[in-house]
Amino acid sequence: MIHQEIAFFKFDQLIIFLHISFVALFIGLQAGLVLTGSYFIKNKFEDKERYHILLHIIRRFGLAIFALVLGIALTSLIIVFYFDDGKMQNPMTSAIVATKWAIELFLLLNLSYIFYRYKKALKTLRSHEMIELNESLIVIIYYFTPLNLLASLAAVYLGVSYMGFL
Incomplete structure (x- = not known):
């Protein structure tokens, strides 16, 4: 691993910090x-303004979640390629990385479906x-966002496991 240091600033620590921050915000x-x-949905059809x-x-x-997914993907790529140092030769780390990418792809597909349902909701609101x-x-x-939460927590666990190999 190449260490680039400027005073107390270290590139590798900054990338890990950004990745963890993006995941926590996500x-x-x-x-x-x-x-x-759930607060807004509890009283169905009561007020159209809700x-x-x-x-x-x-x-x-x-919009914020989409930006964070992009940030997570970018920092993940940097972590995998910048911190490699032959660690990907270990079958356990390569399996963890592959599983994390599969989870991120699942999250992206799930977010795409949420976007589709959002657009459908806008259309149905216009047509009353x-x-x-x-x-x-x-x-x-109630369904897809909690599913994203569970998948995100699984990805966090795998990320912690991956960092143990670095």
Whole structure:
């Protein structure tokens, strides 16, 4: 591993710090989306304005989550290639890295489906189909976002295991 140091600044520590920060924010935003969304969904069809607010919140959270996924992927690539030093020869580390990438791909597909349901919810709100709108929001809030949380926690565990090999 090449160490690039400037005073107390070390590139390898910065990348790991950024990666951990991005993951923590990613998990926190998803948990916040579940909590916020469940608050807005609990009184179905009571107020149409609540749906507008919730869709706006999902859009904001979605943009932040997308940016964080990009940051996580970039820092993951840097960690794998910058910190390699022959560690990928170990079958355990290569299996961990492959599993982490599979989980990240699953998260990306899951987020894509959430985006699809979000767009569908916007369309149903415009056409005043409240039952379909509520169904789309329930799928996003109660099913796919908690699934992302569980997959993210599994990826965190694998990341901690991977760092043990470095």
